Amino acid sequence: MDGERRGPGFWILAVFFTIFVLFLYGPLSTIFILSFQGPEGGLTFPMNGVSFRWFVNLFETQAVGDFGGAFSRSLVLGLMVMGATVVVSLLAGLAFRRPFFGSTPLFYTAIASLIVPSILVSLGIGLLFQVIGIRSAWYSSGFGAHLTWALPFGLLIMFAVFNRFNPSYEEAARDLGATPWQTFSHVVLPLILPSLIGVGLFGFTLSYDEFARTLMTSGSFNTLPLEIYGMTTNVTTPVLYALGTVTTGFSLLIIVLALGGIYLSQRSRRRAG
Structure with a gap:
């Protein structure tokens, strides 16, 4: 089998994947490279020296933009949406394990916001x-707008998890008294913990970089995506690229931490088993 030659279909797909x-x-990659421009560098190639000048500039007083405030608001908002998405998705997943009156309309109502244009959701909530x-603010109306985006994904994940969940584990726990x-905390929760971490990751990342649903609901203070968008019209230095590099690195760090949490939970489950 190892000596078989690859067919033309394989190479076509390989080229397509490479282009993708x-x-x-x-x-x-372009933004990452240009963020290391020298002090006299501009927004385009060729590069004029190499330095960390624009990363340092992020933490200095800016004539335009509030990087620290926007980042902190996006971070807090992302954590709020993450917590709400995990809790509501878990409870909904448990509730939908058994059929009840009106479950089907309720399900479609819960996920309907996925097909509604984001800007209309933002406008409607505003x-x-x-x-x-009530005055619109990033922590109130913005939270509600982000939840309409993150929560349906969490619900779909938990519904899929519980559809494949084997109830014999719970029956065995109940037979043992x-x-x-105790059945939920010692049996169900450890088994679904990796999926819950994934739901939390979805909730945080979808909120952290959401723009359209924040546009009409953030009030007087910008979140990070809105701040970056505003900077594109009046910032003419690579500090914008430095900000993009830092926020991308932060997003990758969150993903690595989530994957680490999933790995540790699976490892502890194998040890317990």
Whole structure:
């Protein structure tokens, strides 16, 4: 089998995949390289020296932009959405394990926001807060808008997890005298923990880089995507690229931490088994 020659279909797909990877990561590579421009460097090639000048500039007082404030707001908002998505998705997944009246309409209502244009969701939530007399802010209306985007993904993941979940584990625990809470905490939760970490990762990343659903709901203070968008119209130095490199690195760090958490949970489960 190892000596068989690859057919033409394999090479066509290999070329297509290579082009796709270049198209996907080429712009990121360009931003990463240009963020190390020298002090006299500009926004385009060729590079004028190499330095960390623009990364240092991120932590200095800016004439335009509030990097620290925007980042902290996006971080807090992402953590809020992550926590709410994990809790609601878990409870919904448990509830939908057994059929109940109205479960089908409720399911489609919960995921309907995925097919509604994001800008309309943002506009609608912003108008709703205005009508009820509450001032729009990133931590209130922005939180609600982000939740309409992240929560359906969490629900779909947990529904798929519980559809494949073997109830015999719970039956065995109950036969051994475990209470419902003990069955959940010692049997169900360890088995679904990797999936819950994945739900949390979805919730955080979808909120952290969301632009359209934040546009009409953030109030007076920008989140990081809005701040970056605003900078594209008035910042003429590579500090914008440095910011992009830092935020991309932070996103990759979150993914690595999530994968590490999944690996540790699976390893502890194997040891327990």
